[in-house]
Amino acid sequence: MRHIIAVLLENEAGALSRVAGLFSARGYNIESLTVAPTDDPTLSRMTLVTTGNDDVVEQIKKQLNKLIDTVKLLDLSEGPHIEREMMLIKVRAERQDREELKRLTEIFRAKIIDVTDTSYVIELTGASKKLDAFIGAVPEGLIVEVVRSGPTGISRGDKGLTI
């Protein structure tokens, strides 16, 4: 099953490589990993998406918790939560394609954030599936470049993953 796990880490040099090293050394799947400092500059928050059966995911969480730099961990997929991913996509936009791409952008509530005579850069945020759908909807051959942030997530309700 797919799990999305949020981790609060000490904002120390090397903390990220400990996580990355753990996944490669133990052969765990890692679909995506995002990390950035939080409002508390001593803490980073990492969101990682992994897949595996229950036993494997349990071990992944235990191993992550065991890292000395890990302050707290939450498996978001265990409760109601919101996931968002951001995508920047550069498309070839010429003649009649310009209109078609603009329409698509509106339908998906995306934004065109850079325009040239021959191209658009479109920004789109949403669940990863929505991003997949957008990519699928862009007419054949127009995609120049796709950048995705990997999902981030937060739990619903008033409780927060803080220290």
Place this chain on the structure above:
Amino acid sequence: MALSEAQLDGAEPERPERSGVELSGAEIVVQALADEGVEFVFGYPGGAVLHIYDALFRQESVKHILVRHEQGASHAADGYARATGKCGVCLVTSGPGATNAVTGIATAYMDSIPMVVLTGQVPTPVIGSDAFQEVDTVGITRPCVKHNFLVKDVRDLAVTIRKAFYIAMSGRPGPVVVDIPKDVTDPNIKIPYDYPRDVKMRSYNPVLKGHPGQIRKAVDLIIQAKRPVFYTGGGVVLGEASAQLTDFVRMTGFPVTSTLMGLGAYPMTDPQFIGMLGMHGTYEANMAMHETDVLIAIGARFDDRVTGKIEHFCPHAKIIHVDVDPSSISKNVKVHVPIVGQVANVLSDMIKLYRELAPRRDEHPVADWWSKIAEWRAVDCMRYDRNSTAIKPQFAVETLYKVTGGDLYLTSDVGQHQMFAAQFYPFDKPRRWINSGGLGTMGFGLPAAMGVQLAFPDAQVACISGEASILMCIQELATCLQYGLPVKIILLNNGYMGMVRQWQEFFYESRYSNSYVDALPDFVKLAESFGHVGMRVDQPADLEAAMTEAFAMKNRLVFMDVIVDPTENVYPMIAAGKGHHEMQLAPSLSDRELA
């Protein structure tokens, strides 16, 4: 005892306060070690640590032991830690100094041994520029340490060293590397020194006490058990819980088996001890594992050498598992009653509850089970040919036991000799059997014995080894001479990498590819050239007298080259992919009708 009551309760020991003095980074390193109560630092100098070596020169509280190879430093610190329960410490230079130490660090990591390794690093301004003797020590050691640090500012030095000791010694112990760039130890930059008494880390809080509800569930299972087995491991030794384990096992009357790493935590000469389990464990221990209904695993990690094929592992059992590291629990084998906590605390709580809840009864609670075990024992699975004209390795170990009266610290290298020692030398105390189990590092034995002998200068210390293993750290014979360490080396010389040869005989139709140890040195002369005593024995009848003579030389290192039967194999054996009930017994035994 290394773990005080206070530590088991989570409190930090009292430390002398020493504030206000101005010290350089190099002096801080040395003073911090003194404040930690460190007796010995095992090390080897080099450019990046010269400031620290200068500070060492100007003091007397910390003694530096100069090894002959950095692998020796990390194994010696490890051996010291295993024998004493204190933290081992080593100090090596950057680049090749650090990489040479890595094998010893990984060895300690796999067996959860507390160690602080100080490595020199190139000065901070040139880190990352492929400077002379630069390696990414933090990167190289990351997968084989409990944690590591790169100290970039002298003001962080004292607190980082304190954290390193705290992390190494608490929870599930392990090695911690502190990488110190040369400029951080600059003798001309002095700052006020204040060694922190305790550290708080919001991200690291090892569990101490077990959950009462889980303990209750475990005790209920234990009381109802019909065919119970205690399966104990290195965690009992590391957690100083021998006394509690012994009490509990005696109180219940249950059989107890141990992993290679737990040997001695429960007295091995006691009738309730049914031998080591696993790949080269006893028939009775492995059969008991196969038939048990309640398995009580304490400080053991269900290693593949122990479980055999997982699908066949303890097919009838409810499993209780006590371990301080949650990630050890249900990692390889799913358990029914997990208990996270320090083994000494959990066992004490279990004992209390068991006393309250266990019904008084006249008959032995598991008498039928013991009769079954007695049948398995009668197979006498470790029988060997006592009339052999060649010295059998088993006989050599039995003679060692006889000559030392069981009162010995025995370190080992890796191979058949290690298994024979584990099978034929019954240890009655923890921390007496010192070997590399998890990594299986040849070359561990001799340097580890140096650490042990330094810790206990008056004790009998021996290293059992093979002619292949001993050559891997042979240079440490010079260290032994320099510091007057009268270690007794018992070399079971079979002319082969015996353990490799055995696998080739069983699984590669006796194609002995590169497992013959050719061009061996004359070990007697070799020992003598290092300034020690060498002896060679090749007749069974001479062995006891020779060993007695060797151990009588209290102040000399004696290197005993014992020529043993080159064809002997270690039995019983569970081949890879087999279950506990599929043991292979010695050929003379396997035809026999088994119970």
